[in-house]
Amino acid sequence: MSGVRVLVGTRKGAFVLRSDGLRKDWDVSGPFFGGWEMYHIKGSPVDPNRIYASQTTSWFGQLIQRSNDGGVTWEPVGNQFNYDGVPGTHQWYDGTPHPWEFARVWHLEPSLTDPDAVLAGVEDAALFQSTDGGQIWSELSGLRNQDSGPSWQPGAGGMCLHSIIVSPKDPDRIFVAISSAGAFRTDDGGKSWRPINKGLHSEGIPDEDAEVGHCVHHITMHPSKPDTLFMQKHWDVMRTDNAGDSWVEISGNLPTDFGFAIDVHAHEPETVYVVPIKSDSEHYPLDGQLRVYRSRSGGNEWEPLTKGLPQSNCYVDVLRDAMSVDSLDRCGLYFGTTGGQVYASNDEGDSWEAIVRDLPAVLSVEVQTLA
């Protein structure tokens, strides 16, 4: 029978939530790596038993853990992320030059075709790859070394490369997003990159339409439309239909267009989900009501989804990598909150239930759909 496995990274460990295809009854295992920050955990699309996890603390640095049995047991693999060559400087918060320094891995993106190949997005922003199951990491330094690199500046959370999308149509085409530099694309497997931020407009930077400097919070894509991407920017929800050559705003009737998480329905490429957050100074839902918004028209027209979600006194946040979808016949959605809840919907967002309510603050949620 089909089922799902939800991989949850929190501030104090990892958790694995399992259910059958009905997605009503859940088995919860963990914490794994208790006390460590688990920024991201993601499974290989071609071998669901192969899972990679980013384990980190400010005290003891970065580890990468790998599971070959679906998250039951884990083994540490390589944790050396050395920038290629002399890394130089980027801009610090105050505009002064600051040396590039590795801090942590924010996002792991296993290959669509090879379980031993995986990309890692790190802070300070750079893209690394491993082709041996995470043992050895090498930088795709064309990204950091393209012209705008020295002008990149961190967002409040650090200068992190947090989103990685490999085009299912062309493995040489990769999209990444960096806070707060913007979105970038390569068409040659990572050798050369260019900013793809035309159409983004950001108050609070000197040139509001600059080529780089935008605080992109997350990007997502439906595999059947690889030239269409959706973006939750600091403020504004955006879309592109030409692989990032230009973007248009689709915030439409959202009550606030600030937020972090954005995802696309597994079977409907024009059905998009966001979780609006009140503002960049108040990282909680508007009016204390936790609402997912769904657009079935690719943006602009949004409907609130509230059934089963707290509609009063709710002041949690939903972070950028903390929402995911499964690909069962009736698409399931999942998101985690900084209050430690993981909510699941087995009906495309129409209704929600909490799988767990009292985990540490949730940093990431990824779902594996199992045959």
Place this chain on the structure above:
Amino acid sequence: MIRVVLPAHLKTLVNVRSEVQLEVDGVASQRSVVDALESRYPVLLGTIRDPTTKRRRPFVRFFACEEDISHDDPEAPLPAAVVSGDEPFFVIGAMAGG
């Protein structure tokens, strides 16, 4: 025999509950003790010091014989009581709480 006490997170990584006992070749110093530690437990590479520069991570300290020796020369011999095993070499993670 050098006795090393690790902080809780690192004990978990190397799957030990109490202290670690190490044989160290040559002069027992901060550097040679950590070398021996990383040799026995490769998972600790990068968790105590930078694997390239060998610089101690900022939130990690080394204590011995009731002294903070973090800023001593990493090649300097450790106190005799640590070398004899009468006193442990402590790897400490900075306190955090609230």
